[in-house]
Amino acid sequence: xxxxxxxxxxxxxxxxxxxxxxxxxxxxxxxxxxxxxxxxxxxxxxxxxxxxxxxxxxxxxxxxxxxxxxxxxxxxxxxxxxxxxxxxxxxxxxxxxxxxxxxxxxxxxxxxxx
Amino acid sequence: xxxxxxxxxxxxxxxxxxxxxxxxxxxxxxxxxxxxxxxxxxxxxxxxxxxxxxxxxxxxxxxxxxxxxxxxxxxxxxxxxxxxxxxxxxxxxxxxxxxxxxxxxxxxxxx
Numbered sequence: 379x380x381x382x383x384x385x386x387x388x389x390x391x392x393x394x395x396x397x398x399x400x401x402x403x404x405x406x407x408x409x410x411x412x413x414x415x416x417x418x419x420x421x422x423x424x425x426x427x428x429x430x431x432x433x434x435x436x437x438x439x440x441x442x443x444x445x446x447x448x449x450x451x452x453x454x455x456x457x458x459x460x461x462x463x464x465x466x467x468x469x470x471x472x473x474x475x476x477x478x479x480x481x482x483x484x485x486x487x488x489x490x491x492x
Numbered sequence: 493x494x495x496x497x498x499x500x501x502x503x504x505x506x507x508x509x510x511x512x513x514x515x516x517x518x519x520x521x522x523x524x525x526x527x528x529x530x531x532x533x534x535x536x537x538x539x540x541x542x543x544x545x546x547x548x549x550x551x552x553x554x555x556x557x558x559x560x561x562x563x564x565x566x567x568x569x570x571x572x573x574x575x576x577x578x579x580x581x582x583x584x585x586x587x588x589x590x591x592x593x594x595x596x597x598x599x600x601x602x603x
Binding site: 411413419420421423426436466468479480481482483484485486 | 524526533534535536537538541579581584590591592593594595596
């Protein structure tokens with residue numbers, strides 16, 4: 379089945395530790411995105427990539443890093459510089475063309491501080 | 493004005509009721525509009541795209557008013573399974589792919 383796979387489903391981070399969240403898609407979508415959702419809040423864009431080997435900062439990129447070495451993969455690293463990392467992290471992908479292109483989401487990773 | 497603004501609710505309605513959600517957006521150059529549904533502790537799922545002429549999908553009707561920068565979602569004959577948070581979504585740039593998500597309107601349908 380085509381879709382977006384995020385792993386792990388739950389992740390715990392120790393103080394000062396970097397952690398990497400995986401996102402893989404087999405939809406042949408060009409564009410991929412990372413969002414963060416805090417309880418009772420909307421989705422906030424962290425980073426996005428519209429093509430391999432290129433990515434742009436979103437609204438809250440500080441303390442995060444990404445790479446896009448393959449079309450299928452867009453991992454997110456939560457660095458120790460992100461002081462409040464506890465949140466629900468959602469990866470999405472979409473086709474890259476003009477017009478209505480909705481995003482499709484993975485089922486998310488919940489990150490907590492130990 | 494916030495980029496995408498929704499009434500957070502909650503909207504509490506009985507089964508069979510008709511309920512409408514509204515959303516306003518600030519960027520007059522926006523071209524793409526969507527409604528997503530998000531269940532508690534789950535990922536958002538696309539409910540429907542919103543077209544200029546308005547569109548319907550079963551019990552759901554979406555409408556767009558570009559002049560007023562206003563989007564609506566109408567749900568007829570509400571079911572218990574419609575209970576969720578409904579997110580209004582607008583594209584961030586005229587021809588780009590990044591989207592802006594509203595904070596959502598919560599609907600609770602009771603028997």
